[in-house]
Amino acid sequence: EAPVPSINENEILVKVAATTVTLADVRLRKADPWAVKLMNGFPSPRNKVLGQEFSGTVEAIGGAVTKFKVGDEVFGTTGMKMKTHAEYITIPETGTVLLKPENIDHPTAASTPFGAMTSLHFLRKGKTGPGKKILIYGASGNLGSAAVQLAVALGADVYGVCSGRNQELVSSLGASMVIDYEKESIGKFTDHFDIIYDTVGKSPFDLSVKALKKGGYYLRAVHFAPRVVFQGVFENLKGKVKVVGGTYFDSLAELEHICDLLSAGKLKPVIDSRFPLSRIADAHRLAESGHKRGSVVVLPSE
Incomplete structure (x- = not known):
């Protein structure tokens, strides 16, 4: 159990409804190949909680936040800051986060950014x-x-x-x-x-x-x-x-373009399986197997 993270004036607190385990998470966990250590800290990992993609609901906002309000459903990515394999995350309102299209559910939205x-x-x-x-x-x-x-x-x-x-x-x-x-x-x-x-x-x-x-x-x-x-x-x-x-770092402009395609039905993420957070080890095993179809979704509230 971890405490609910506090927010600063320009951040939002999101209750995570869905996140994913990607091959990037697997590689970071295993530090495979060796160059991954340079990305996630050496000798010990910078981020002990993995996960980059999320979809959820805004639970609180900082005093300077104007883009979002409590109750908004949002999705996005924390990039190399990770930490989405949790019930709550914080992210700057200027981060790679957007309002979730109303016609898209949380697992689908969370499966999209990476x-x-x-x-x-x-x-x-x-x-x-x-x-x-x-x-x-x-x-x-x-x-x-x-x-x-x-x-x-x-x-x-x-x-x-x-x-x-x-x-x-x-x-x-x-x-x-x-x-x-x-x-x-x-x-x-x-x-x-x-x-x-x-x-x-x-x-x-x-x-x-x-x-x-x-x-x-x-x-x-x-x-x-x-x-x-x-x-x-x-x-x-x-x-x-x-x-x-090489690798790729997240971009709000590209997420906006992807969001338009997602909302219009021109992009339909494929979901292989869904796991509760308590079975995240099984989610990692499936992602690591090399035989998944599309995304492996984790549901923290289940």
């Missing part, structure tokens, strides 16, 4: 748009399921890579072709794609470069392994393709 904003960031880096052909690796996961829908909304022709059991899901999200990685290899493609977006860090590097057209973009949302970093630098020097990796 996957959608991260994927939108990378898709923009790759200049995704009409006439572009994109391959999305890990298309049934949190980032991947958002990426398929966002790329379709941007006008691209989307190919998805996932397991056979998730092919129907990825097709329903708008992919024109779905590849079962257990039966097929992307090695059959040469100079075929304008963009390859790896959301899970499992795409074969050399085959991905081969499958890209000259001047194409190889986007890697998971890009911390030293070998992969060196490969990326080398490919960028060679000049055939552009390798873009």
Whole structure:
């Protein structure tokens, strides 16, 4: 049990109705790979309570707050400040937080920011748009399921890579072709794609470069392994393709764009399972398994 956090004059107190466990939470918990220690503190973690996404109700506001009022339903992300795996959180009113669309429930809203904003960031880096052909690796996961829908909304022709059991899901999200990685290899493609977006860090590097057209973009949302970093630098020097990796930090402007898509029904987050806070260890196990579909939701009030 932890006390309800106090707020300063420019913060709001949110009672969390829903949050998520993402692969980022798993990596931070395990400090895997080693570079994560630099992000979350060394030698001991800066944030002992994980979680980045949330949706809930404003319980109190600071004296200087004008954007929100008590009773407002809000959603957003705390980014690397974490702490959403709790019943209550505080966040500045200028943080990455918005009023929740009335037609969206809390679990759906909480499942949106991390996957959608991260994927939108990378898709923009790759200049995704009409006439572009994109391959999305890990298309049934949190980032991947958002990426398929966002790329379709941007006008691209989307190919998805996932397991056979998730092919129907990825097709329903708008992919024109779905590849079962257990039966097929992307090695059959040469100079075929304008963009390859790896959301899970499992795409074969050399085959991905081969499958890209000259001047194409190889986007890697998971890009911390030293070998992969060196490969990326080398490919960028060679000049055939552009390798873009790293991590992404939250943006209110991008959340506003995502919120518009969410409210209009153009983005529909996929939820795999829902757990009470008392079973958060089970939620982590599912997120870590590599076989979840979309998001793993945690409900602190249950």
